[in-house]
Amino acid sequence: AGGGGGEGKKILVVGTSPDFPPFEYIAKNGSVVGFDIELIRLVAKKAGYDDIEIRTMDFDALIPALEQGQIDVIAAGMTITEERKQRVDFTIPYWQVDQAILVRADSEFRPKSVEELSGKTVGVQTGTTAADYLNKIVEEKGLNINIKEYSSYVLAVNDLIAGRIDAVMVDTPVAKMFEKQYKDKLVISAVIETGEKYGFAVRKGNTELLDKLNKALEDIMNSPTWDELVQKYFGS
Ligand code: GLN
Structure with a gap:
């Protein structure tokens, strides 16, 4: 134009x-x-x-x-x-990815499976496969996970660092970048193999x-x- x-x-x-x-x-x-x-x-x-x-x-x-x-x-x-x-x-x-669970490095919470997210608040970006995955697992397994949706992953990660939520679920390579970017603050506690392709x-x-x-x-x-x-x- x-x-x-x-x-x-x-x-x-x-x-x-x-x-x-x-x-x-x-x-x-x-x-x-x-x-x-x-x-x-x-x-x-x-x-x-x-x-x-x-x-x-x-x-x-x-x-x-x-x-x-x-x-x-x-x-x-x-x-x-x-x-x-x-x-x-x-x-x-x-490209191919899985899902990672990101948590705060200074907390003792180190979930190794989605089951261990029960009773916790997990941040995801709206409309993503992570959001779908968690919603489905909550329904199927009757887990008590509080899924908090954000308009962007950057906001979810900020809330995690600030201690307002307990974990973030996001594609593995992106979780690794956040982990690197916020060294000493964030750590990946588990990877859930979803085998997604971009x-x-x-x-x-x-x-x-x-x-x-x-x-x-x-x-x-x-x-x-x-x-x-x-x-x-x-x-x-
Ligand atoms: N790969 C995920 C999806 O397709 C996340 C993509 C994203 O947040 N940009 O839902």
Whole structure:
């Protein structure tokens, strides 16, 4: 929009929720960066786009924004689930994760299983697989877990550090980043193997875009660029 030099440029509008390091987060200079952002930028270039434009919002607003045409693609560490597949189409998977339980390092509470979360307050981000998992387990096993939903994982982690909640459930690589970022304050007490796979999401039926993205993504994943990217964000 606005014309000028941007006219006729092919722009891929990417929706994300930048509270999920190292996949998407806000750098010190205020820009949105991360593994997903860099990857979707490479994919877009390869798929013939001149540039990407990033729109940020809460995680649970991403699918509605995609459906309403406000964004073309979601790049947000989003797990491919059967439920979401009813509303969006996913690319091939590009990452796999489990769920981790984060607790305060200075407390004695070290839950090794979800059962041990009984009687405690656990923070999750609204609309995530962690929220789904906990809600399901509470129902199935009749556990007495107080699930506290936040609009962003950053807020959940802040409440955990402040002692307002007892644990946070979040995807393993993100838990590891928070653990590193808040060294001496947070620790992962358990990993629950969920074997979730991340994909980028496009509007349901947008096969043209999906095919382009899949082809580009596959090419990149089979190139040395992939290893460089992985090393950059996950290397020690
Ligand atoms: N992978 C999780 C999900 O898809 C969490 C994603 C996120 O919080 N950005 O629900």
